Amino acid sequence: MKQFLIPALLSLSLVTSCQKKENSDSTSAGNETDTSAQTVATIGDPKLLYTLAAQYNTPDGLAIGPDSSIYLSVPNLANNTYPGVIVKFAADSVQLFTTLPPQPDTKHAAPMDLAFGPDGNLYYAENQYENSKDYKSRLMRITMQNGKPGKIEPVVVNFGLANAVVWKGNTIYLTDSQWDMPDNDKGSAVFHFKLDELNKGTVSLKPKTMDPHVLATFTTTVNETGVDNGADGLDYDSKGNFYTGSFGDGTLYKLTLKPDGTLASKETVKVSTPISCVDGLIVDRRTDKLYVCNSRTNAIQVVDPNGTVSTLVQNPDTDGKDGRVDQPAEVLLKGNRLYITDFDKPEKHFVNKKADQIHTMSYIDLK
Ligand SMILES: [Ca+2]
Ligand SMILES: [Ca+2]
Ligand SMILES: [Ca+2]
Numbered sequence: 029m030k031q032f033l034i035p036a037l038l039s040l041s042l043v044t045s046c047q048k049k050e051n052s053d054s055t056s057a058g059n060e061t062d063t064s065a066q067t068v069a070t071i072g073d074p075k076l077l078y079t080l081a082a083q084y085n086t087p088d089g090l091a092i093g094p095d096s097s098i099y100l101s102v103p104n105l106a107n108n109t110y111p112g113v114i115v116k117f118a119a120d121s122v123q124l125f126t127t128l129p130p131q132p133d134t135k136h137a138a139p140m141d142l143a144f145g146p147d148g149n150l151y152y153a154e155n156q157y158e159n160s161k162d163y164k165s166r167l168m169r170i171t172m173q174n175g176k177p178g179k180i181e182p183v184v185v186n187f188g189l190a191n192a193v194v195w196k197g198n199t200i201y202l203t204d205s206q207w208d209m210p211d212n213d214k215g216s217a218v219f220h221f222k223l224d225e226l227n228k229g230t231v232s233l234k235p236k237t238m239d240p241h242v243l244a245t246f247t248t249t250v251n252e253t254g255v256d257n258g259a260d261g262l263d264y265d266s267k268g269n270f271y272t273g274s275f276g277d278g279t280l281y282k283l284t285l286k287p288d289g290t291l292a293s294k295e296t297v298k299v300s301t302p303i304s305c306v307d308g309l310i311v312d313r314r315t316d317k318l319y320v321c322n323s324r325t326n327a328i329q330v331v332d333p334n335g336t337v338s339t340l341v342q343n344p345d346t347d348g349k350d351g352r353v354d355q356p357a358e359v360l361l362k363g364n365r366l367y368i369t370d371f372d373k374p375e376k377h378f379v380n381k382k383a384d385q386i387h388t389m390s391y392i393d394l395k
Contacts, residue, residue: 068326068379072341072392074368076351078121080387083110087369087389089141089192089308090360094148095175098360098367099125101139101152106373106383112137114152114170114177126170126177134159139168141192141262141308141358145200147223148172151183153190157206163235165190167202169226183226184219184241186233192262192272192308198223199289201264203272205257207245210236214248216258218272218283244283244294248276253305253324253377261309261358265316265333271297273306273320280306280320280331301337303329307371308358319366321356326379328356328368328392341368341392345381348372348388355380356390364394 080087080102089101098117104110111130115122128137134156142152149171156164165187171178188206195201199220207217219241225231233239248258253276260275270283280297305324312319318331319340327342341353348354348370355378357371368390374380 068342068344069339070343070352071327071339074341074351074353074390074392076349077367077389077391078117079349080122080389082107082385082387084113084115084122085110085383085387086371086373087387088357088371089139089152090358090367090369091142091144091150092360092362093144093150093175096362098362099142099150100369100389101142103138103140103155105138105158108136108138112139114139114142114150126180128168129180131156131159131164131166134164138165140190141194143193143195143200145169145195145223146198150177151193151195151200153187153193153202154182155189155191157189161188161206163188163233165204167193167200167221182230184221184231184233186235187219188235189257191260194262194264196264196268200226201243201262201270203259203262205260205275207242207258208236209238209245212247214250214256214258214276215245216248216274217245218243218259218262218270220289243285244281244291246272246274246279246281248274249279250276253375255375260307261321263309263311263318264313265311266313267316271309271311271318273303273309275305275307275323278303278305278322278324280318297331298335299331299337300335303331303337307356308369310359310361312361319359319361321359321368323355323357323371323380324375324378326353326355328353328359328366340366345379347384347386348390349386351388351390353390354384354386354388361394365391366394367391 086106154166166182167184208215257275273280284292307321307323343352354370
C-alpha cells in the first residue's frame with residue numbers, strides 16, 4: 029500500500045509547508061511533524077526475514093493463500109525498470125509466483141495489496157497513480173488453477189490510486205487513496221463490490237462521482253509532507269467494523285455497516301496519541317487490536333480497542349540489512365508472527381531518507 033509524491037504539487041507543497049510551519053506551533057496533531065529533525069527511538073526487536081534481489085526493490089502487500097503460504101506483491105515503484113510481480117515466501121527467500129500484465133496505457137504493472145476471494149482466486153489492487161493521474165488504476169483477478177496462476181484480467185477499472193483490498197464474505201472492499209470529487213481534490217474513498225457483480229464483466233467506475241460502489245469518502249488534511257493521499261490500509265474487526273487510515277494525515281477511521289451492507293456510520297477513532305501517517309494496517313481479530321504501519325516515523329503502532337496507542341517497533345533511518353524496519357508499508361499476522369514489508373521509498377519529512385540498494389522483509393514475534 030503506498031502512495032506517491034505528486035511531482036506537479038511538489039513546488040506548491042514547499043510553499044504551503046512553510047506557511048503551515050509558521051502557523052502550527054502548538055496544534056496537537058503537529059507534535060510529530062518534524063520527524064526529520066527529531067530523535068527517533070529504537071523500540072522492539074524486529075528480525076530480518078529476507079534480503080531481496082534488485083528485481084524486487086519495493087515490497088508491498090501481503091496475503092495468506094488457501095495453502096497457508098504467503099504471497100507478496102512487489103510493485104517496484106522505487107525502480108520500475110524491473111516489472112511489478114507477485115512472489116511467494118520460500119525457505120530462504122522469495123520465489124516468483126507470476127509476472128503480471130502491464131496496464132495498456134501506462135505499460136506498467138503495479139500490484140499493491142492482494143487478497144484471496146471466496147472463489148479461491150487472487151485479487152490485487154493495481155496502483156497506476158505514479159504512472160498516470162488519469163484513473164488508470166485497476167482491481168485485477170488472477171484465476172487460480174491448482175495453486176498456479178491462470179488468466180489474469182481486470183475486474184474493475186478507472187480507480188485513481190487503488191491501494192488496499194480485503195474480502196469479507198462475498199464482498200471485496202478496496203481503498204482508493206486518490207478518489208477526488210469535482211469540489212474536493214483531497215478526496216479518497218472505500219469501495220465495495222460483490223463477487224456476483226465482478227463475475228458479470230468488467231466494472232467501469234465513473235471518476236469524480238459518488239459512484240454507487242463508494243462506501244465512504246474522506247478528505248485529507250495536507251501537512252508539511254505535501255502528500256494528499258488519503259484512505260490507505262483497510263481491515264475489519266471481529267464485530268465486522270472496518271478500519272482505514274489516511275496516509276497523508278494519519279487520521280484513523282472506523283466504519284460500521286448496516287445489515288444490507290450500506291454505510292451506517294463513519295467516525296474518527298479517538299486515539300490516545302496522534303498517529304502521523306497510516307499505511308498498511310491489520311486487525312488481529314482475536315483481540316481486535318489494530319497493527320498500523322506508520323510509514324513516516326518508521327514504526328509499527330498498536331491501537332487497542334479503547335484507542336490507546338503504543339509503539340511495537342520503531343527505529344531511526346536504516347538500510348534495513350539487520351532487520352530493522354525501513355519504512356514499513358504493510359503487515360500480516362500469521363499465528364503470533366507479524367510480517368513486515370520494508371517499502372523504502374520515502375516522502376519529504378519521513379524518517380527514512382532514501383530508497384537504498386538493500387531490499388528487505390522483517391518480522392517480529394508477538395509476546
Ligand atoms: Ca488528490
Ligand atoms: Ca532498504
Ligand atoms: Ca532506506
